[in-house]
Amino acid sequence: MNSTVIHLRGISSMATRHVLAELSQTCPVAGISLQFESVGGVDATRRLAAGESFDLVVLDANALAALAQSGHVLPDSLMELAVSTTAVAVRADAALPDVSTSKALRAAVLAAQGIGFSSGPSGTALMHLFERWGIAPLLADRLLKAPAGVPVGKLLADGAVDLGFQQLSELLGIEGIAILGAMPSDCEIITVFSGAVGASCEHVDAAWKALAFLASSPEAQAVKRRHGMA
Numbered sequence: 001m002n003s004t005v006i007h008l009r010g011i012s013s014m015a016t017r018h019v020l021a022e023l024s025q026t027c028p029v030a031g032i033s034l035q036f037e038s039v040g041g042v043d044a045t046r047r048l049a050a051g052e053s054f055d056l057v058v059l060d061a062n063a064l065a066a067l068a069q070s071g072h073v074l075p076d077s078l079m080e081l082a083v084s085t086t087a088v089a090v091r092a093d094a095a096l097p098d099v100s101t102s103k104a105l106r107a108a109v110l111a112a113q114g115i116g117f118s119s120g121p122s123g124t125a126l127m128h129l130f131e132r133w134g135i136a137p138l139l140a141d142r143l144l145k146a147p148a149g150v151p152v153g154k155l156l157a158d159g160a161v162d163l164g165f166q167q168l169s170e171l172l173g174i175e176g177i178a179i180l181g182a183m184p185s186d187c188e189i190i191t192v193f194s195g196a197v198g199a200s201c202e203h204v205d206a207a208w209k210a211l212a213f214l215a216s217s218p219e220a221q222a223v224k225r226r227h228g229m230a
Helices: 014-026 041-049 061-069 102-111 121-133 136-142 152-157 204-216 218-226
Strands: 006-013 032-039 056-060 079-091 115-117 143-145 163-167 177-182 190-197
Touching (some): 006 014, 006 041, 006 204, 014 032, 014 056, 014 204, 014 218, 032 041, 032 056, 032 204, 056 204, 061 190, 079 121, 079 152, 102 136, 115 121, 115 152, 121 136, 121 163, 136 143, 152 163, 152 177, 190 204, 204 218
Parallel strands (some): 115 143, 115 163
Antiparallel strands (some): 056 190, 079 163, 079 190
């Protein structure tokens, strides 16, 4: 009997790190071992573009599509893995502002002394929202982008900002903050994360099986829900 284990090495952005870490430990696919390194999405893209080899790549769908176009992942392997909503948070000891409507959220943003946001896709979308609202110039000296790999919740807990926006999966479990909930439906920010097989992967069939497990298995669905994703 062949007992050889195929070890698959992956890279992901920080938003999916808890999900992938848990699923890597419980992957039931026979003969496959998963290990993911989670870094800032910008860093992951840079490393792949520089030629670093990974069997699996999990990033936001747009970034991954660009990597497929440039030949760094296999284009026909792109698979949607998770959907994440952006949530709003404050320090745990702060008064809780109303963010239930876009009008109330806009007012809360304008009243904030410091606003933390992500260096990833949710942060980019948030800046576009502020531009659409016509308030970007008013906020210029109050905006603080979290360094790659640093959760916005840490900026809140440390007192660097008093209002923060990041994907719910990255805010959960951070001490010293209060999560107010998702952004209102008429200005919500949703990020889709996809997975793909690296262009230099030597075990393509095994990587496909691992992606299928991460995308649609009952185990994966349960873990994603527990970490604020769908």
